[in-house]
Amino acid sequence: MDLTDVPDDAYDGEESPPDLDAFESPDSLLEGGAIRERLLDVVVGLRTPTKVSTIAERADCDTETARDYLEWFDEMGMVQRHDGRPVRYERNDAYFQWRRIDRIREEYSEQEIVDALGDTLERIEDYRAQFDATHPDEVSLVDATQEQNLSTEAAWEALSEWETLEQRAALLDAARQKDPVSGSKPGPVDA
Numbered sequence: 001m002d003l004t005d006v007p008d009d010a011y012d013g014e015e016s017p018p019d020l021d022a023f024e025s026p027d028s029l030l031e032g033g034a035i036r037e038r039l040l041d042v043v044v045g046l047r048t049p050t051k052v053s054t055i056a057e058r059a060d061c062d063t064e065t066a067r068d069y070l071e072w073f074d075e076m077g078m079v080q081r082h083d084g085r086p087v088r089y090e091r092n093d094a095y096f097q098w099r100r101i102d103r104i105r106e107e108y109s110e111q112e113i114v115d116a117l118g119d120t121l122e123r124i125e126d127y128r129a130q131f132d133a134t135h136p137d138e139v140s141l142v143d144a145t146q147e148q149n150l151s152t153e154a155a156w157e158a159l160s161e162w163e164t165l166e167q168r169a170a171l172l173d174a175a176r177q178k179d180p181v182s183g184s185k186p187g188p189v190d191a
Contacts, residue, residue: 017097040073131144
């Protein structure tokens with residue numbers, strides 16, 4: 001007998017067989033449904049330790065469901081748990097950085113990563129020369145608008161892009177290394 005076959009004597013005749021169409025599909029159970037997605041969206045935005053009840057409210061679910069998922073997210077390393085009364089959770093930035101690095105490695109060849117890193121470092125050098133600084137945090141927005149003859153918006157956009165390029169370079173450099181060190185600065189590119 002196949003394990004999916006129902007024996008003829010499984011029901012005593014008084015009960016009707018279950019309506020299998022009324023059950024959730026196995027795919028939706030494995031995916032976790034909308035609640036997990038809402039909780040994940042909230043977790044990604046947590047910058048400070050936040051109470052479970054606040055997380056549940058933001059995700060529009062009950063506190064116990066949020067607590068169960070948060071414990072699971074904690075086991076996976078996605079959040080950091082802060083014990084106490086009440087228990088609080090915050091996003092684990094190291095986990096999300098590791099995921100981004102892992103995705104880069106999956107989607108691009110080593111040569112593509114090195115090429116992208118080289119291009120990114122060139123663009124960073126252009127900004128360093130333009131603003132005569134080694135990092136965007138060293139540049140005053142007010143001074144940049146006056147010295148570069150830029151609008152405030154244009155200066156802000158340039159400095160924001162430079163900051164993004166710095167972050168991209170760090171991720172690409174970590175992806176090209178076998179054992180990346182979190183927060184490491186990009187090194188020389190061996191093309």
